[in-house]
Every structure is written in C-alpha cells, then in structure tokens.
Amino acid sequence: MDNELYQAVLLQHSKQPRNFGPLEHATHAADGHNALCGDEISVALRIEGDTVAEAKFTGSACAICTASASIMTGEVKGLTCAAAQALAGNFRLLLKDGAGPDLPKKLEVLSGVHQFPQRVKCAALPWETLVSAMKSPAA
Amino acid sequence: MALNISSIREQFPFLKETVNGQPLIYLDNAASAQKPSRVISRMSRFMESEYANVHRGIHLLSERATAAYEKARTSVATLLNAPREEEVIFTRGTTEAVNLVANTWGRENIRSGDTILLTEMEHHSNLLPWLKLAGDVGAKVEFVPVLENGAALDLESAKRLLATGPKLFAFVHIPNTLGLENPVADLCRWAAESGATTFVDGAQSVGHQPVDVQKLGCDFLACSSHKMCGPSGIGALWGRHELLAAMPPWQYGGEMVDRAYYDKPATFREPPARFEAGTPPILEAAGWAEAIAFLNDTGLDAIREHSVSLANLAAGRLREIEGLRVFGPEIRQSGIVAFSIEGVHAHDVAFFANERGLALRAGHHCAQPLMRKLGSISSSRASFYLYNQQADVDALVGILHEAVAFFR
Numbered sequence: 001m002d003n004e005l006y007q008a009v010l011l012q013h014s015k016q017p018r019n020f021g022p023l024e025h026a027t028h029a030a031d032g033h034n035a036l037c038g039d040e041i042s043v044a045l046r047i048e049g050d051t052v053a054e055a056k057f058t059g060s061a062c063a064i065c066t067a068s069a070s071i072m073t074g075e076v077k078g079l080t081c082a083a084a085q086a087l088a089g090n091f092r093l094l095l096k097d098g099a100g101p102d103l104p105k106k107l108e109v110l111s112g113v114h115q116f117p118q119r120v121k122c123a124a125l126p127w128e129t130l131v132s133a134m135k136s137p138a139a
Numbered sequence: 140m141a142l143n144i145s146s147i148r149e150q151f152p153f154l155k156e157t158v159n160g161q162p163l164i165y166l167d168n169a170a171s172a173q174k175p176s177r178v179i180s181r182m183s184r185f186m187e188s189e190y191a192n193v194h195r196g197i198h199l200l201s202e203r204a205t206a207a208y209e210k211a212r213t214s215v216a217t218l219l220n221a222p223r224e225e226e227v228i229f230t231r232g233t234t235e236a237v238n239l240v241a242n243t244w245g246r247e248n249i250r251s252g253d254t255i256l257l258t259e260m261e262h263h264s265n266l267l268p269w270l271k272l273a274g275d276v277g278a279k280v281e282f283v284p285v286l287e288n289g290a291a292l293d294l295e296s297a298k299r300l301l302a303t304g305p306k307l308f309a310f311v312h313i314p315n316t317l318g319l320e321n322p323v324a325d326l327c328r329w330a331a332e333s334g335a336t337t338f339v340d341g342a343q344s345v346g347h348q349p350v351d352v353q354k355l356g357c358d359f360l361a362c363s364s365h366k367m368c369g370p371s372g373i374g375a376l377w378g379r380h381e382l383l384a385a386m387p388p389w390q391y392g393g394e395m396v397d398r399a400y401y402d403k404p405a406t407f408r409e410p411p412a413r414f415e416a417g418t419p420p421i422l423e424a425a426g427w428a429e430a431i432a433f434l435n436d437t438g439l440d441a442i443r444e445h446s447v448s449l450a451n452l453a454a455g456r457l458r459e460i461e462g463l464r465v466f467g468p469e470i471r472q473s474g475i476v477a478f479s480i481e482g483v484h485a486h487d488v489a490f491f492a493n494e495r496g497l498a499l500r501a502g503h504h505c506a507q508p509l510m511r512k513l514g515s516i517s518s519s520r521a522s523f524y525l526y527n528q529q530a531d532v533d534a535l536v537g538i539l540h541e542a543v544a545f546f547r
Contacts, residue, residue: 005490011546037486037502038510038517060516062486063546122486 004112005119006063013067013109018074023056030136032059032129034121039065043073043129044138052076052084052134057126064110064119069126071106081134088127095120142437142445144528150175150433151526161496164531169315169343169475169522170500171365174430178368181429182422193421194394194412204421211424212411214431215375219360220351223380228411229419232374233342234264236361237309239376239414240338241268243386244359248336249306251277256305256335258283258292258321259512260314263505265340269309281305289317289466289513297326301333308335312350312360313343316477316504316520317467318450320344327356336382342366342374343473346434347524348443352377364423369430373423376414383410392416442525446474449523449532456536460543466513474523477504479515480539483546488519491542497534 023029023044032041041059045052055073072091076084091107093100098114113123148154153173156163165173185207191200193208216224230236245268249255255269259282273280283297292310301308308330313320323339330337338359344350345360346367352360359382363374378386388395388407395416397406407413434442450471457463462481480488489501500520503510510516521535 006487006545014546039484039486040516060484062484062517064487066484116490119490 005116007109007112009109010067011063013070014063017057017066017070019056019070020058021056022058023054026054026056026138028133028136029138030129030133032125032132034061034065034125036121037062039122039125041065041069041126041129043069043126043133045130045133047081047134050080050082052079052081055130057129061125062122064113064122065125068110068123071109072126072130075104075106076130084134085131088131091127092124095123142441142525144445144526147437148526148528150177152176152179154526158496159494164497164527164534166521166523166527166531166535167498167500168524168527169366169504169520171371172346172368172524173526174368174370174426175433177433178370178426178429182370182426185422185425189425190422192418207425207428208419208421211428214428215377218345218350218431218435219362219375219377220353221377222353225409225411226377226380226383228376228378228383228414229424230361230374230376230414231372231420232363232365233340233361236359236374236376237265237268237338237340239389240359240361240378241272243389243414244336244378244382245269245272245307246276247385247387249273249276249278253278254303254305255280256283256300256308256310257281258297258310259285260289260292260317260506260509261309261311262315262340262342263507264342265309265311265338266508269307278306283310285317285509285512288464289314289319289509290468291319292321292326294322294325298329301326301329301335304333305335307338309338309340311340311343313341313347313473313475314506314509315343315475316506316509316518318454318465318471318473318475318477319467320472323355323357331356343475346431347439347446347474349439358382364427364430367430367434369427370423373420373427378410380410383414386410386414388413388416390414390416393418437525443474445525446523446527447471449527449529450474450476450521452529453521453523453532453535456532457539460536460539462543462547463539464515466515466518475520476522477518477520479518480543483543485517485519487546488539488542491545492535492538495534495538495541497538499535 026044028045039061046054090100189203193205341362345362365371399405485501
C-alpha cells in the first residue's frame, strides 16, 4: 500500500526538497523527461577538478521523483564523478532488486520502489539526468 | 430515457475485479472502454465456428467470416449514417486512419506553400502525421487557438484562419482532455465555404453519442472500436467516396490489388479494398459489430446524457477542493474531466487512487503542446461512460480529498 512506497521521510523530501532551485556558476547541466507521466527535471552541477562540488535540481515531478532528486543531490556532493557514476549504477540495482552494494543509508527510503514497477522510472529519472549532466559541460 | 445502470453493470464482467479487496472503479474510459459479455462471447463464438480468412476461400468458414466482416462494415456505416458502405475503410484505429489520409490524400493534394490548419487541442495522433506531411512537402501548419483554460475553441480565429484558404482543416470532435465538444457542423460549413477539405477525429465521440457524417458535413472522419466497448486493433476511416476513389493506395499487398504482373505496374481495386492490404482484423470486426449493436440497443443519446451528467457532477464537486483546477468549460459537454491539483503531482494521484481501486489517467494525455499551453505538463483525468454510477463520483471526490491531505 501507500506506506510502503511513500514513507514519511520520502514525503518530507518531496514536500520540502533539498537542493531545489537554480545553481549559479553551474559547469554541467542536463534535462530529464519521463514521456509517460510528464515528470520533468533539470540537474545542474558545479564540477571542480573531477569532484562534484555542488548539485541542484529544478523541475516539476511526482513525489517519488522529487524525493529521489532531493536525496541524490545531497549524496553526490563531494563525490568524484567516477564515484557518483558508480553510485548511480548501484542505485539502479536498488530500484531493480530492492538492494544494492555500498549504498548510503539515506537511499534506503527508496528501497520500496522496486515493488512498484511503474514507479521505477520516477525514482531513476534524477539519476539518469545526473549521469547525462556529468557528460554535458554547460555552454 | 435514463439508462438502467444496474442492468448495464451486470453485463460488464470487469466490474467483478477488485483492487486490494475493494471494488474496481474504472474512470479511464477516454483511454479505452471496457467490454460487455456479449462482445466477449461474440468473439469466442466467431473463433469457434465462423473463423477463416476473408474474401479468399471458397469454403464454408471463409464465407461465414466474410459475411461477418462485411456485416461489420455495414454496422459502422449505419452508425455514422454514411451514404455508402464502401466509404468505410477498416484500419487499426484512429491513428492509422489519420496516417492513411496524410499519406494518400495528403501527398496527392498538399503542395509546397499550402496551409494545413489544425487546432491547439489535438491529440498527438491528429497532430504528428500532419506535421510530418507538412515538413516533407514544405507546407505550412497553423493552429486555431484554444480560449483561456481550454474553455472552447476560438471560433472567431477559426473563421478568420479558414478564410485564408487552407487546403485541409483537421480537428477533433471531442478532445480527450477538455470536456468540450467542438461545433463540427459549423466548422465544416466554414471550411467548405473556403474550399478546405475537413478531417474529423471522432475517437472520443463515435459510440458515445450520435454522430452523423452527413449532418456534420465533413469529408473524412476517423474512429476506434476500443473506445466504444469493442476490441482494440480495429477502427475505421470514413471518407466521401469521390475523395477515396481518387486516392492512391497506401500499403501494398494482398487483397488491395486488382491485377499484378512481374513486368508491368499493378492495378488496384476500388475502395474500400484498395486501402485494406493484407489480412484485416477479422475477429475484431465481428466484435466491433456486436459492440455497436449493444450501444444501439442501449441508446446513444441516453449514454451521452448519462456520461455528461456524471462528469458535471464530478467537475462541480472537484472544484470545491482547494487548489484544484478543472480544465475546459464550466459546464461539461462530454464525459471527460481533466484537472490538476496544486502541490500534488498527477502521477502520485493516480497511484494513490489505484491503491484504493480507482483507475484514473495521469500525465499529458498524448496532448503535450496543449497541456504545456494550459500551464500543466501533467494532469489527472477522470472519464465517464455508460457503466459508471454516482457512487463512482463519490469515491473519486473522497479519494482526492484524502490524496491532497496525504501529499500536500
């Protein structure tokens, strides 16, 4: 039921997302779009050397997608791009199987999503957009 | 005459399904309608004792199948009050019908510099084939605007744009989001005065209310079986015979050819065969004919009245929810109610509703440019049909109140 998916912590993140808003002096950015349900999200990064120094997001998305983006932007801050990329891969496993290696505790709130196949895309969208942002230097 | 809802509901087996132990309430009719027992059993019976390929075999089953298939054409022609049965071409659905006309009539008649007129409220299916055609031949595309909040088509602009002499005016009869009905007969009359050919997307109107192509005065009209209690995989294009007769084939193969040779061009059959290459949706035609008989027995005027009155009841009560915006006119003209709720995303609404047994649609409803213009990329939609009841509206309103409290 709802509570397995919409845990209290997740709802908090969706109602008051962290790192929401435009990022000044972004070096990298990308837009993500879920054509099925209309989630739209933009991820902006400031990458210094090979480290993600700052990560923020904007857009209009459902509770799962917004919470996922809120947690993600907090978790990748300070990681090297390679580590962020690896984390994105492990998070993908969490969405697929409900568990994945080396995942920070805060991501556990999204472990229930794998039981709801139609919502996996919602949780995955911010991370897919992050990976594409890391490859897209801002003009 | 009012519908006997309890008797209608008994004829729909899907209503016995439950979700998390609760009765299933189906308000996604604008996406596809459910099937009554008599359609289901008709299709079983057809497969058991009447099925073979059509128009080919000189044997008993082929004769039975051909008779059923052609009887379905008669049913559709009668439903639309088409002057001639041969004007009904079976397609996979409305989308294929639009693509058929764009790729045949369109390629023969739309030239570089010509204008195709559409409206801002088109489903992707009556938008993208024309944009592709225009791009390929160098034609212009213009759009009749929608008024504030999607309340209506801007008819003054429609008149003005039609007066500029577009080659084609393709537009929707009942849009799948706005709960309104376009004045098709007026639009077709203005189009005819300026010499524009008209194509009407009837996906949401045919089978939901009486639709008479002669009264509407259009040149082409498309519809889908699955939106009117028939099976998916079949729909129809109706076109005026002189237009169809002048159109080249679209797909090539069996059934549509007259004479074929190794070394010289083939000749093709008259409509409708010319546009029905390959083995057609035979079983689906039999099922669709049964659905049409069911709708006729029930009464299309009564079905319309029932769906619209439930939609009006729902729209009124939904507007009482703070921050909820219903798209379209104040008074519903169709059974469709699309809405957005401030601070609550449509995808969450649909998920939350499903957990409680209520099937809603969430998203852009295959009308991305329209939703963008209305300032809502994602909205929820409840759409009513003959088997819905007032209790469904109560459930909808109750669940939405709950959802707002949960997510906001």
